[in-house]
Amino acid sequence: xxxxxxxxxxxxxxxxxxxxxxxxxxxxxxxxxxxxxxxxxxxxxxxxxxxxxxxxxxxxxxxxxxxxxxxxxxxxxxxxxxxxxxxxxxxxxxxxxxxxxxxxxxxxxxxxxxxxxxxxxxxxxxxxxxxxxxxxxxxxxxxxxxxxxxxxxxxxxxxxxxxxxxxxxxxxxxxxxxxxxxxxxxxxxxxxxxxxxxxxxxxxxxxxxxxxxxxxxxxxxxxxxxxxxxxxxxxxxxxxxxxxxxxxxxxxxxxxxxxxxxxxxxxxxxxxxxxxxxxxxxxxxxxxxxxxxxxxxxxxxxxxxxxxxxxxxxxxxxxxxxxxxxxxxxxx
Amino acid sequence: xxxxxxxxxxxxxxxxxxxxxxxxxxxxxxxxxxxxxxxxxxxxxxxxxxxxxxxxxxxxxxxxxxxxxxxxxxxxxxxxxxxxxxxxxxxxxxxxxxxxxxxxxxxxxxxxxxxxxxxxxxxxxxxxxxxxxxxxxxxxxxxxxxxxxxxxxxxxxxxxxxxxxxxxxxxxxxxxxxxxxxxxxxxxxxxxxxxxxxxxxxxxxxxxxxxxxxxxxxxxxxxxxxxxxxxxxxxxxxxxxxxxxxxxxxxxxxxxxxxxxxxxxxxxxxxxxxxxxxxxxxxxxxxxxxxxxxxxxxxxxxxxxxxxxxxxxxxxxxxxxxxxxxxxxxxx
Numbered sequence: 001x002x003x004x005x006x007x008x009x010x011x012x013x014x015x016x017x018x019x020x021x022x023x024x025x026x027x028x029x030x031x032x033x034x035x036x037x038x039x040x041x042x043x044x045x046x047x048x049x050x051x052x053x054x055x056x057x058x059x060x061x062x063x064x065x066x067x068x069x070x071x072x073x074x075x076x077x078x079x080x081x082x083x084x085x086x087x088x089x090x091x092x093x094x095x096x097x098x099x100x101x102x103x104x105x106x107x108x109x110x111x112x113x114x115x116x117x118x119x120x121x122x123x124x125x126x127x128x129x130x131x132x133x134x135x136x137x138x139x140x141x142x143x144x145x146x147x148x149x150x151x152x153x154x155x156x157x158x159x160x161x162x163x164x165x166x167x168x169x170x171x172x173x174x175x176x177x178x179x180x181x182x183x184x185x186x187x188x189x190x191x192x193x194x195x196x197x198x199x200x201x202x203x204x205x206x207x208x209x210x211x212x213x214x215x216x217x218x219x220x221x222x223x224x225x226x227x228x229x230x231x232x233x234x235x236x237x238x239x240x241x242x243x244x245x246x247x248x249x250x251x252x253x254x255x256x257x258x259x260x261x262x263x264x265x266x267x268x269x270x271x272x273x274x275x276x277x278x279x280x281x282x283x284x285x286x287x288x289x290x291x292x293x294x295x296x297x298x299x300x301x302x303x304x305x306x307x308x309x310x311x312x313x314x315x316x317x318x319x320x321x322x323x324x325x326x327x328x329x330x331x332x
Numbered sequence: 333x334x335x336x337x338x339x340x341x342x343x344x345x346x347x348x349x350x351x352x353x354x355x356x357x358x359x360x361x362x363x364x365x366x367x368x369x370x371x372x373x374x375x376x377x378x379x380x381x382x383x384x385x386x387x388x389x390x391x392x393x394x395x396x397x398x399x400x401x402x403x404x405x406x407x408x409x410x411x412x413x414x415x416x417x418x419x420x421x422x423x424x425x426x427x428x429x430x431x432x433x434x435x436x437x438x439x440x441x442x443x444x445x446x447x448x449x450x451x452x453x454x455x456x457x458x459x460x461x462x463x464x465x466x467x468x469x470x471x472x473x474x475x476x477x478x479x480x481x482x483x484x485x486x487x488x489x490x491x492x493x494x495x496x497x498x499x500x501x502x503x504x505x506x507x508x509x510x511x512x513x514x515x516x517x518x519x520x521x522x523x524x525x526x527x528x529x530x531x532x533x534x535x536x537x538x539x540x541x542x543x544x545x546x547x548x549x550x551x552x553x554x555x556x557x558x559x560x561x562x563x564x565x566x567x568x569x570x571x572x573x574x575x576x577x578x579x580x581x582x583x584x585x586x587x588x589x590x591x592x593x594x595x596x597x598x599x600x601x602x603x604x605x606x607x608x609x610x611x612x613x614x615x616x617x618x619x620x621x622x623x624x625x626x627x628x629x630x631x632x633x634x635x636x637x638x639x640x641x642x643x644x645x646x647x648x649x650x651x652x653x654x655x656x657x658x659x660x661x662x663x664x
Contacts, residue, residue: 067514131574142511145519179474179562182399187477187559211567215574227519228563230511235543235564239571242463242547243607247579250603257599263592264583271582275575 001033002315004308005084005093008038009061010100012298015039018099019046021304025312026052028305032312035093037084058083062104064297069104073111081105085112088290095291095311097282099299106143109285109292116320118327119287121151123226124294125159126233126283127167129274130215135167137221141283142230149192152223156203157330158286158323159221165317166310173219175209177228183207189225202326211235240275282307284314286323291315333365334647336640337416337425340370341393342432344630347371350431351378353636357644358384360637364644367425369416390415394436396629401436405443413437417444420622427623427643429614431631438475441617441624448652450659451619453483455558456626457491458565458615459499461606462547467499469553473615474562481524484555488535489662490618490655491553497649498642505551507541509560515539521557534658543567572607614639616646618655623647 006022008015015038022034026049035054036043043055059078066072073082081100085108087093096113098105106124115122123140130136137159144151156174163172176194178186183194185208197205206219211232214222223229251261251268261268281303282295291314295307314320338354340347347370354366358381367386368375375387391410398404405414413432417440419425428445430437438456447454455472462468469491476483488506495504508526510518515526517540529537538551543564546554555561583593583600593600613635614627623646627639646652 131577145511177563179477179559179566210570211563212570212573214567214570216570216577227511228560231509231543231560231563232567234511235546235567236571238542238544238546238548239568240575241544243572243575245463245548246606247603250599250606251596253599253602256595260592260595260597260599263588264596265592267582267585267589267592270585271579274578274582 002031002095002312003033003035003093004311005087005096006034006036006308007080007084007096007098007100008036008043009058009080010098010105011295011304012064012099013300014099015043016046017300018304019043020301021299021308022053023047023049024301024305025308029309029312031316032308034308035084035087037080037087056083062100062108064101066101066104069101069107070111072104073108081108082112085109085292088292089113094315095293097293097295097304097307097311099295099297099304101297102142102294105292105294106285109288113292114289116287116289116324116327118324119154119158121147121155122285122287123155123158124283124285125162127281128233128236130217132216134220136217137163137167138229138233139221139223139286140226140229141233142226143285144226146227147225149189149196152193152225153196153200153203154327155286156197156221156223157326159223160203161323161326162284162286162314162319163220165319165322166313167220169220171204172221173204173206174221174223175206175217175219177211177222177224177232178208179210181208181210202330244272281310284310289320291320334363334427334644335365335367335425336643336647337419337428338366338368338640339412339416339428339430339432340368340375341390341412342430342437343627343636344396344431345632346431347375348378349632350636351375352633353631353640354385355379355381356633356637357640361641361644363648364640366640367416367419369412369419371412388415394432394440396433398433398436401433401439402443404436405440413440414444417441417624420624421445426647427625429625429627429636429639429643431627431629431636433629434474434626437624437626438617441620445624446621448619448621448656448659450656451486451490453479453487454617454619455487455490456615456617457494459613460565460568462549464548466552468549469495469499470561470565471553471555471618472558472561473565474558475617476558478559479557481521481528484525484557485528485532485535486659487618488529488553488555489658491555492535493655493658494616494618494646494651495552497651497654498645499552501552503536504553505536505538506553506555507538507549507551509543509554509556509564510540511542513540513542534662576604613642616642621652623652
């Protein structure tokens with residue numbers, strides 16, 4: 001059995017959607033057992049089926065807008081997030097899924113789960129939808145704002161293993177996010193990273209990729225420092241949201257237009273779903289001594305279910321040990 | 333009369349669209365005179381009306397994918413881009429508009445037009461469409477990849493004058509692109525810029541803005557270093573393009589859907605136009621001893637016409653001198 005800790009209290013719609021997602025996961029995935037960390041009194045009304053689900057009482061929640069995430073974790077060891085993270089460290093669980101505040105989860109994972117010895121920096125790596133239906137890994141979406149090329153190489157190595165083992169891509173290519181495609185473009189960091197990636201045997205380096213291609217990438221993994229990739233992710237989100245609004249506004253104009261809109265509702269809904277993160281699951285935090293999956297803060301049951309499924313998959317494929325093996329061999 | 337130099341040979345659809353845009357501008361704007369720099373033999377077939385338009389023969393074109401822009405400019409002084417830039421320096425023209433290669437235009441502007449003495453770094457600043465129909469200035473879109481906070485302050489000051497004089501915004505607010513909204517977020521650079529902007533009397537600092545809001549910004553100017561803002565611009569472009577493809581794919585599904593699509597064609601076209609850069613005009617290069625407007629490389633006549641209109645406006649409002657006045661007073 002794969003044992004997964006669920007932070008039942010983190011997220012915009014917690015605990016309802018988290019609990020529904022958990023029950024959904026148990027129904028669909030036969031080899032998992034879940035432990036919900038949270039407030040029993042708030043959980044019980046939604047837990048209509050406790051098959052392979054245990055509740056552990058927690059005390060307190062890490063707020064979404066937490067300004068000092070390290071202190072928040074340190075001073076709330078009994079919070080649902082802290083307890084579920086600790087349960088991975090002490091071996092009670094193999095993985096943890098949380099929709100809680102990203103920075104607090106990253107900080108908490110460092111303090112309570114611990115970093116892989118061989119990997120010098122963590123990374124947060126969501127999987128994004130693309131035009132051609134192939135998933136794409138974007139990293140680092142905010143764990144390390146400023147970083148050295150050799151640490152980015154470790155992150156790219158992790159993403160490569162993840163893409164192979166979890167996404168089933170045979171020979172995943174890594175692209176470096178840059179302002180031009182020619183080698184040598186970009187900041188000093190980008191130039192150094194390009195040169196380093198070029199000669200590394202464990203990754204398949206595609207070269208520089210401009211974010212003009214961000215939804216139709218020529219590779220499976222897009223990497224940059226934690227500031228830039230986070231900016232890319234948030235710009236995609238902002239553009240998608242803004243364009244959705246403009247589309248809605250323009251489509252409703254005129255009588256023929258209104259009729260067209262009604263006839264197109266089903267197709268438009270499918271369009272919206274294709275851009276939605278719900279079917280993608282969560283973002284894995286790379287570089288920890290355990291499996292930590294960050295589900296979207298706005299996760300509904302479907303999104304949370306997918307994040308649990310992803311956690312189970314990562315445990316089953318033994319991704320963390322496979323990465324450790326490669327990175328340790330590199331260090332030799 | 334406002335005299336504007338036109339680089340007739342730069343751009344994906346040059347010289348045809350550039351010439352049509354030029355004739356359009358002369359028809360609409362009574363106080364301009366244009367000089368087209370280019371190959372007479374290629375220009376003449378498209379120039380059906382030469383009212384207030386002169387041609388100056390050039391020799392050679394700076395290619396769009398030019399890898400060494402500085403050398404390209406230095407070794408092609410008779411190219412349409414170099415000649416039109418030089419014409420501003422020697423006083424033959426008040427402004428220049430080009431759809432040519434961005435990096436070559438920036439390099440050429442430095443070499444042939446020259447930097448404003450008081451402004452330490454240039455910036456390239458397009459005006460983008462937003463959901464609420466208000467224009468937004470994004471900078472620096474690629475002139476200086478790595479930059480100091482005090483130079484970004486000069487750029488923000490320039491953008492503020494531009495927003496007031498050209499966009500007619502009374503008290504334009506400046507937002508700093510960042511990964512979180514709280515003060516102190518981001519890299520060391522962002523923290524220093526935030527602190528500096530906060531206390532400057534010449535700009536109205538809004539604070540940090542996450543690009544989740546990039547099409548619905550809470551301010552009129554969004555600023556970051558030349559790498560980050562360029563990444564934001566290209567991510568908007570990539571997301572819009574990708575979403576457009578997904579929309580097209582999904583809308584055409586099913587018989588009712590196809591009918592809905594036909595009825596919605598007009599509205600969808602308007603949707604597409606609202607996201608198009610054609611109506612916005614060009615990006616001004618801030619910080620030069622003259623007015624240099626970069627029109628999109630893919631400009632058609634409409635887009636190029638708007639870029640010429642913008643150039644005339646910037647000359648008429650005397651933006652460069654107004655900025656110089658403020659920045660020089662700051663230096664005291």
